[in-house]
Amino acid sequence: MDRREIAALLAYIGRLDPRTIRTDPGEAGDQLAQWHELLGDVPMATPYGWDARIAARQHIRLSPYQILPADVARPWESYRRERLARHCDPTPAVDPDDQSAWRAELVGTRRAVATGTAQPVQARAITTGLDGSDPRLKARLQEVGSCIPPAARTALAPYRPARAAREAALAQGMPDALSVRCGWCLAQPGEPCRRRRTAPDGTARGTAPRATPHPGRLDLAAGQQPATA
Structure with missing residues (x-):
């Protein structure tokens, strides 16, 4: 959030909890500078579920203590961790031999997911092709017979x-x-x-x-x- 967004957030919080209002211009400026220093990397809102005003309102509604910048930063960090935990890195579209471009695309995708500008990419499950209806698959299954090679099965026999x-x-x-x-x-x-x-x-x-x-x-x-x- 930039200074204008921080000022808007403080004005919103002041309407819900008058204890946070600073009438002295010097105190108000110090409060704005403090909140901007601590929440400068926290967005006001993202397209996918994050809103700093909702986090502030939730704290004011549930806690008897006056809100602090950490009461907005903590929900933001939880939001980031939860999204990254659900994210599965997709295969980059760049040349895999170009390690710098490959790494840059992975980092960019993770950053977009963590900051709420992109949805987490989940691993796709295999939902088709398991019934053996493909004639080539049937022939291959009949040829292989088992996922364990015969030589390995023979070697494992004394142990099971x-x-x-x-x-x-x-x-x-x-x-x-x-x-x-x-x-x-x-x-x-x-x-x-x-x-x-x-x-x-x-x-x-x-x-x-x-x-x-x-x-x-x-x-x-x-x-x-x-x-x-």
């Missing part, structure tokens, strides 16, 4: 035996035991069975995961396979 056993069973056409709840260890669908050890008093001492499901869970999955096929 339950999943490896499940994948091997599915590859052989056997029922997916992990698709149902285990009636023995009470493992939920998708979770591996667990080996329950009991103490002499009957309490459980451990529930280590099993690499293979319990036989009863296999029978249950086999019984449900025709119904889900």
